[in-house]
Amino acid sequence: MRAAVITFPGSNRDGDVAKALRQAGAHVDHVWHGDHELPAGTDLVVLPGGFSYGDYLRCGAIAGRAHIMDATRAHAARGGLVLGICNGFQIACEAGLLPGVLARNADLKFVCKRQHLKVERNDTAFTSAYAKGQVIDVCIAHGEGNYICDPETLARLEGEGLVAFRYCDAEGNVTTAANPNGSLNGIAGIYSPGRNVLGLMPHPENLIDGLVGGTDGRGMFESLVGGKKAA
Amino acid sequence: MKARVTVTLKTGVLDPQGKAIEGALKSLGIDGVGSVRQGKVFDIELDGADKIAAEAALKAACEKLLANTVIENYRVEIGA
Secondary structure, eight states: OEEEEEEOTTBOSHHHHHHHHHHHTOEEEEEETTOSSOOTTOOEEEEOOBOGGGGOSSTTTTGGGSHHHHHHHHHHHTTOEEEEETHHHHHHHHTTSSOSEEEOOTTOOOEEEEEEEEEOOSSSTTTTTSOTTOEEEEEEEESOOEEEOOHHHHHHHHHTTOEEEEEEOTTOOOOSTTOSSOOGGGEEEEEOTTSOEEEESSBGGGOSBGGGTBOTTHHHHHHHHHHSOOO | OEEEEEEEEOTTSOOHHHHHHHHHHHHTTOTTOOOOOOEEEEEEEOSSSOHHHHHHHHHHHIIIIIOOTTTEEEEEEEOO
């Protein structure tokens, strides 16, 4: 597994996601947003969390138009894997890799806390190390994570099984009380139609070491690397 | 040539910032405030004097960057 972690001006979780990928056995290249090409042999492009361009204009809007995003779109169109975490999910939506928008949290508060997530399916490159319906404990930290889209898109996401994760309580119940930001149907992450692009607001890379309070995030990186060992 | 692009949220899209501002205005005792929707204004200085070309360029700018047309509308006004 060869991963390219993109750094935009204002990315700040690129180092953490690279560590998570290396821990799982991936080879990681760090790639600058102004580059036009991905390293040869890239299997996975990671759009990391942070505050690209200071969230100016709209979160992810300017980064979504960076040179490297043309190469990332081409990679995704070839069936290549793309993972967008938090600001990376916002960037993926702004770049047209995923539908919809991450709007301001419904209660206007920046939320930074532990959160349970339900794994909707485990037959994807990102979730094979989890069980279907498993409840995982992750971290969220965002002010604009309120996933919205038009009713037709929502029906398509639900109908085609493209919802990756939903916010839930510790027992796996998807409720309004367990929804931290107002997202439609408790959506925390979605796939592209080919399930090769995943965007999610939570940070699986935060919880990869028992030393910092949990390891439920490891499954995502182990899933990715398990499908393709480091060359 | 000066131009102004106004970007506003589409009707029906939740605007929590507008709601918070609306609440603040009401709490300040400003009379007659029904509702508030927050948007963005871009004042843009353009080279050249061709208004039709300028309008086309600004529409492209809105579609490509200034507005997210999933949730936002935009309006282009070209001045002197």
